[in-house]
Amino acid sequence: MEDCKIIDVHVSVDCVLVGFDGEQFRILLVHQVGKQQEAGGEVNDLKLPGSLIYADEDLDDAAKRVLKELTGLKNIKMTQFRAYGSKDRTSNPKDVKWLERFHRITENRVGRIVTVAYLSLLKIDSRNRQLTATYDACWMPVSDIKELAFDHLQICRDALVHIRHYVENTPSVMFDLLPRKFTVAQLRNLYQLIYGKNVDIRNFHKKIAMMPYVVPLEEKEQGVRHRAARFYKFDRTIYNKQNK
Amino acid sequence: MEDCKIIDVHVSVDCVLVGFDGEQFRILLVHQVGKQQEAGGEVNDLKLPGSLIYADEDLDDAAKRVLKELTGLKNIKMTQFRAYGSKDRTSNPKDVKWLERFHRITENRVGRIVTVAYLSLLKIDSRNRQLTATYDACWMPVSDIKELAFDHLQICRDALVHIRHYVENTPSVMFDLLPRKFTVAQLRNLYQLIYGKNVDIRNFHKKIAMMPYVVPLEEKEQGVRHRAARFYKFDRTIYNKQNK
Structure with missing residues (x-):
């Protein structure tokens, strides 16, 4: 039964x-x-x-x-x-x-x-x-x-x-959320959302400097009213080397 | 149906x-x-x-x-x-x-x-x-x-x-596996098991020095044939403060 x-x-x-x-x-x-x-x-x-x-x-x-x-x-x-x-x-x-x-x-x-x-x-x-x-x-x-x-x-x-x-x-999954080319403001917004707290912009620039896999590009935003921000990209090769 | x-x-x-x-x-x-x-x-x-x-x-x-x-x-x-x-x-x-x-x-x-x-x-x-x-x-x-x-x-x-x-x-869960008083050798064995690699004993002592929540005790092993090792304990209060 x-x-x-x-x-x-x-x-x-x-x-x-x-x-x-x-x-x-x-x-x-x-x-x-x-x-x-x-x-x-x-x-x-x-x-x-x-x-x-x-x-x-x-x-x-x-x-x-x-x-x-x-x-x-x-x-x-x-x-x-x-x-x-x-x-x-x-x-x-x-x-x-x-x-x-x-x-x-x-x-x-x-x-x-x-x-x-x-x-x-x-x-x-x-x-x-x-x-x-x-x-x-x-x-x-x-x-x-x-x-x-x-x-x-x-x-x-x-x-x-x-x-x-x-x-x-797995820090790299954060970059799965961002467009291929992203600005520091976008990365910071995302970071703040994930950690649920505000991060001072200057401290955030320091944080990025510690991430060699976040690579600045020559390209900047276009057609924006504020000062055009530089684009960055995520370099998976550098990331993988560091996280071996 | x-x-x-x-x-x-x-x-x-x-x-x-x-x-x-x-x-x-x-x-x-x-x-x-x-x-x-x-x-x-x-x-x-x-x-x-x-x-x-x-x-x-x-x-x-x-x-x-x-x-x-x-x-x-x-x-x-x-x-x-x-x-x-x-x-x-x-x-x-x-x-x-x-x-x-x-x-x-x-x-x-x-x-x-x-x-x-x-x-x-x-x-x-x-x-x-x-x-x-x-x-x-x-x-x-x-x-x-x-x-x-x-x-x-x-x-x-x-x-x-x-x-x-x-x-x-959650690094603290590692200490859930250890006895209340443990030796550096025990902690190192555990660390090596978890990470699946050998850690040089001197490097491991440096690593412990970076963990203020691993606190040396006055007590040592007793009745062992090798040189008696010092006991350490995990201090959850210090750990929680650091990880707030």
């Missing part, structure tokens, strides 16, 4: 893709298609790109498949950052109803969903702006994200905290 | 408790009780302390419960480090048969087990040596671990790699 205490668990993956628009973080979100009509009115239907895994699929493969299906993005390097398994994840009947319909699961069968959350830091460049329209994927500024399906708001918050550890472990 | 591609997933937690015996790492393992008799002979029946989660239980709570049930240890601070979900996890029929019997699950119902692995670094002190006998829990030297159930050998390997990142993020 199946032990009733342990049945009916579903497993999903959720992808937290974090970009930086020069001023703040943006997170890639999708819509729960059909939820509005189902609820018969205005309800929050934004969520992280995520879905249940297939029986024959590894977690990492599921994350890649789901991201591609829901947003069109592929070849994105993602790393697991945490699994979520509270039974309260499915405490909102609207979310459960949507999920059952979306996955054609018998009603009242979804008791529990354990999700494995993935994180990626990336440039919001032209490639990553080409999102499929099916689920209205969009890069939402973090300050505009007030409510999400399931516990996705908590997952986003945890991801933003985790970024700091991630950058401390 | 239930989508057959997504049913029959079970979720478990597995606890990787890593200790340090002064020379090498040890990992806490338990036996799969009954597996030997079932197989009718000598088979490997060692595994990490882990089990399926209950439907009403959060992952962190499950990890605590399972560790206590299988080893008797409680109040151990564990952190998630990775989820494992390959379908090959259950490719060994001996493991699946044991699991089905252990959890009284209908035969051939276990298609897939996604496990969330937890990590803890701790002292192998008198408290952590008092293990319950039910599952013959033991602290096994890493060099003696040749084969484990499921993919637990891989999980152990990943955990040992992860320790390095963990220590880089």
Whole structure:
């Protein structure tokens, strides 16, 4: 006899893709298609790109498949950052109803969903702006994200905290967020966001001087009203040598 | 209709408790009780302390419960480090048969087990040596671990790699592995294990001088044949001040 205490668990993956628009973080979100009509009115239907895994699929493969299906993005390097398994994840009947319909699961069968959350830091460049329209994927500024399906708001918050550890472990990921050519102001904004504190501009220039892999270019900003700032680039060869 | 591609997933937690015996790492393992008799002979029946989660239980709570049930240890601070979900996890029929019997699950119902692995670094002190006998829990030297159930050998390997990142993020966890009073030789052995390289003894003394939270004591080793080494302790107050 199946032990009733342990049945009916579903497993999903959720992808937290974090970009930086020069001023703040943006997170890639999708819509729960059909939820509005189902609820018969205005309800929050934004969520992280995520879905249940297939029986024959590894977690990492599921994350890649789901991201591609829901947003069109592929070849994105993602790393697991945490699994979520509270039974309260499915405490909102609207979310459960949507999920059952979306996955054609018998009603009242979804008791529990354990999700494995993935994180990626990336440039919001032209490639990553080409999102499929099916689920209205969009890069939402973090300050505009007030409510999400399931516990996705908590997952986003945890991801933003985790970024700091991630950058401390692997400083190079910070440059994954910046355009190929960036200004000191952009790097400083990003640094302040990650560490949640203001950094004096002069101290920040000293900090950059300690990073030989942040290389000044001959090129400057063009067509700006303020004094044109110099561009810098991240030199991975120098970085790798230093971190061998 | 239930989508057959997504049913029959079970979720478990597995606890990787890593200790340090002064020379090498040890990992806490338990036996799969009954597996030997079932197989009718000598088979490997060692595994990490882990089990399926209950439907009403959060992952962190499950990890605590399972560790206590299988080893008797409680109040151990564990952190998630990775989820494992390959379908090959259950490719060994001996493991699946044991699991089905252990959890009284209908035969051939276990298609897939996604496990969330937890990590803890701790002292192998008198408290952590008092293990319950039910599952013959033991602290096994890493060099003696040749084969484990499921993919637990891989999980152990990943955990040992992860320790390095963990220590880089939170250097204080290194001292969780050492006795309250330790010698420079012990700290150096541990450091070499974590970073997988030899550190020259003089350079290591310089390194310690840079750690104001490693405080020399008046006390020395006693009853040793070699020259008695001084004891040191980890001062968390100084550490916390420095890392504010």
